[in-house]
Amino acid sequence: MTVLDVDIRGRAGSFEIETAFQAGAGVTALFGPSGAGKSTLLKMIAGTARPQSGRIIAGGRTLFNSATSTNLPPEKRGIGFVFQDARLFPHLSVRKNLTYARWAGRRRASRAFDEVVSLLGLDDRLDAAPTTLSGGERQRVAIGRALLADPALLLMDEPLSSLDKARRSEILPYLETIRTEAGIPILYVSHETSEVARLADTVVLIENGRVTDSGPTAAILARLGLAAGSDPAEAGVILEGHVTNVDSAYHTAVIALGDDRIELTGNGFAPGMTVRLRVLAGDVAIANAPHDGLSIRNQLAATVDEIRRDGAYAMVALTLGGQRLLARITAKSSDQLALHPGEHVYALLKAVSVEMARLEPLSS
């Protein structure tokens, strides 16, 4: 089901935006380098910036249409916005910030106040002044405030970029909860591969104001990893699987990916849980035969798909159990192993180097 249908032209600073894309349920990431026009695009959807022409339809309502001179003001659009810099009202308490849409915007939230507050872990900060909150808390209040405005669509403009690494990992689980429990479609702007990998169901790639590619997250990120000019350190893939066993003594969990099993470290996982793994290409090694006596716990049978040489390195695309894996090895290793497409190899994966996130199946 299409929730958002955008087809607009406009200006963002020095360049033209000419963008058409659609977004459905779940999280759609607008992904691309800084200054690609992603934030301006969000402003146009929210109604705080005006496109030159085109149309924006959200939840079946026309928000903007240059052909019929329709241009709803932001307050009539029913679109939530979480800004990079939280933008809490400094003269109001956390509680009054959270309820702003109710007392100032006359919106009736379908979600209970208490429910949103506990979802975001804000119970004991309600009477605090925004200036006394940490960066992470501020961003949580901003998210709660937007949710309580009962939006048909939630826009998030790099909500984690103003936070340090520790704060980011504090917020990410909340975003994951929102994504699965709030049931609101989210348009998420980011230039961080790791955020997109963890949160997005669909990725729309934006460069210089234009859509260059779009599709399911795993497919787009795998394609990106192979693309020339992308940052090889960020290249990686998304794998989805479910937990089969948990070893609480060693804090490890076994994940089934089709017929393959991989063992990873992590707490808080239970059998049956669906998880999403992000495996960076730099963390995958290749062997042409299984080896004993290694500290590396995962050796997965795979088939070589494609090899892209890049100076001293080679990016190897592998297929295992229907999913894609990227391995970044040296060109020299690639030659010594005589890797070629169609060859059967073993992908070696260290248990400690995989980012794992809980993923409840989306109710679609």
Add this chain to the structure above:
Amino acid sequence: MGETELSIILLSAKVAFTAILCALVPAFAVAWLLARREFAGKSIVQALVTLPLVLPPVVTGYGLLILFGSKGTLGQLFENLFGISFAFRWTGAALAAGVMAFPLLVRPIRLSLEAMDRGLGEAARTLGASRLTVFFTVTLPLALPGIIAGAVLGFAKALGEFGATITFVSNIPGETQTLSLAIYALLQSPSGDAAALRLIAIAVALALAAIVASEYLARKLTAGARA
């Protein structure tokens, strides 16, 4: 404190309060225009607003006499439209005080509007607030410290205004003789020193009280809005 002193203080308070109350809304509007809008002639508006601060008060007073005197164009307009005359009346003293205090009102309000994060308004709009609601729930409360600072500064100026007032509406006991004018008049007479000193003490006390009250008010209002 004698009866004359009391009536002088009450008159001064009436003049200063009227001046500030009437000047506050136009001062906010001008401050908002200067802080938030770009328009042709902005620098001229800015110069006009600052003018009473740098012009000799006698000149401002004379200008008011020409414009708002009983034969002045604006004076006749007000007389015909609202039945308000300014010439040699306390209303004229209030007008002179308001004009002299105007730049002092505008400046802090303008600064507070400029310091405000414009993104807050955008955020409020996405939460369902109309422009008008944003003004009353975000812009105005956040500008409040600036408004209070301006009002106190302006009130002090209005209370002490001398040059423009005496030029425009003269020094009429019971009508236009405010605190400063009364002190001046007493100092002109050989036996007025003691009485002048009493008025001077009162002027100092009033100024101090105004400052303390504004501090208290500002703190109370910012705390109250948050609860």
